[in-house]
Amino acid sequence: MPIAFETLYDKMTLIREGKRQEITFEVRTDPLTGTTGRVFNFPYQPPKSPNIEETFKRSEGIFCPFCPENIENSTPRFPEELLPGGWIRKGSATLVPNILPLDRYVGVAVFSPQHFVRMEELKPEMMNDAFRVVQEFIRRVAEVDPGIDCFSINWNYMPPAGSSLVHPHLQVLCGERPTNHMRLQLECANRYYRENGVEFWDDFIREEKEKASRYIGEIGPTFWTVGFAPMSHIPDIWCILPEQKSLLEVGEEALSSFLEGLSAILTYYHSLNLFSFNVSIFSFRFEEHFRVNARILPRLALRDIGNSDYTFLQAVHKEHACVYAPESVCEQIRELGFGNPIPRS
Ligand SMILES: [Zn+2]
Incomplete structure (x- = not known):
């Protein structure tokens, strides 16, 4: 058919x-x-x-846990048995846990130290490290927890798409049940x-x-x-x-x-x-x-x-x-x- x-x-x-x-x-x-x-x-x-400039300006007055001076002390870590060291760093990207329990394992991959990246700056080389840390996280979860069958990599870019932070980041969900x-x-x-x-x-x-x-x-x-x-x-x-x-x-x-x-x-x-x-x-x-x-x-x-x-x-x-x-x-x-x-x- x-x-x-x-x-x-x-x-x-x-x-x-x-x-x-x-x-x-x-x-x-x-x-x-x-x-x-x-x-x-x-x-x-x-x-x-x-009004993208205004969005960016407004975001400068809001605390950003993903900026380099804050990420160390303002984000949680994964347990050692899942990720030795508690997070993954590769090139310019860092993966830390999400605080929202959207699934059994939820990572946030922060793209780079740069707080604001314009859409036209999102070239493959700028995005590559974040996607690679996410892949590494998925492989690690799959290895550690055989009960996990469902994976998704997700991105809300800028507030109209649901993002509360302009600092670019991916969200990776690993769980037992699909959406x-x-x-x-x-x-x-x-x-x-x-x-x-x-x-x-x-x-x-x-x-x-x-x-x-x-x-x-x-x-x-x-x-x-x-x-x-x-x-x-x-x-x-x-x-x-x-x-x-x-x-x-x-x-x-x-x-x-x-x-x-x-x-x-x-x-x-x-x-x-x-x-x-x-x-x-x-x-x-x-x-x-x-x-x-x-x-x-x-x-x-x-x-x-x-x-x-x-x-x-x-x-x-x-x-x-x-x-x-x-x-x-x-x-x-x-x-x-x-x-x-x-x-x-
Ligand atoms: Zn930031």
Whole structure:
């Protein structure tokens, strides 16, 4: 059975300035999870100068536990039996425990001594150490605790994405139970294999490449597409590592390819005047029919009155609506020269 890209085309009608107007929209179904997202064309432009300087200035008056003069005394340590020394340091990055018990093991990887890093400065070399300490943490947890099966690497960049600190940091969750989205991905990938005898990921990648309207490109062993059924106001990006069943297997080439792609996506966001985003990378310890994958989604700046881009639709209905067609976003990212693909050996 081919991958289903289902769309319900619909419209609403209203009278504006005495004229009857029909406004079209789509309800799209995610080909893996079956969750829906709404797509319409709306003349939304992110404001030209979101007040990023003001956010940074405000943050200077707030205590930052991740700045070099504070990190030693203001962050906790992991127990010695998990991490000898209590933390991991690699290059410019440091991994310490999170104080929120979001899972059995939760690490925070602080990128660098630099308190404020602009989105356009987030190049692969700037991000590399933080992702490497996170990988080392995941490998250590997997070795020490055989009960841990679920791993995710997560990033809230800047306050609109939920971050209370502007100092860039990743959050890594290791636990026994998957989150809802991970569970749904796993259940649906397993079901696809049961029903079709082939992997969802292979079929999906082939179809997206053939259709080409959302396919951004490949960098090394990473595949990039714009999400068919959106998960954010501006369409989100889906990166799949089709050869990697677990983050425990992800090596240098895959990591640097991922960071190169991520950096290109952030360049695109910057070109739209966006300055905040969420990233999550999903993995199990080992699942035959699962592949490591990541979702990257931009978050909109708070408006003058302080409202966020999450409303009843996202918060309660768990549904998203985006203001641009994913296909138009794909075109714009490709125009910026995504990738310059690294030849595969
Ligand atoms: Zn800081």
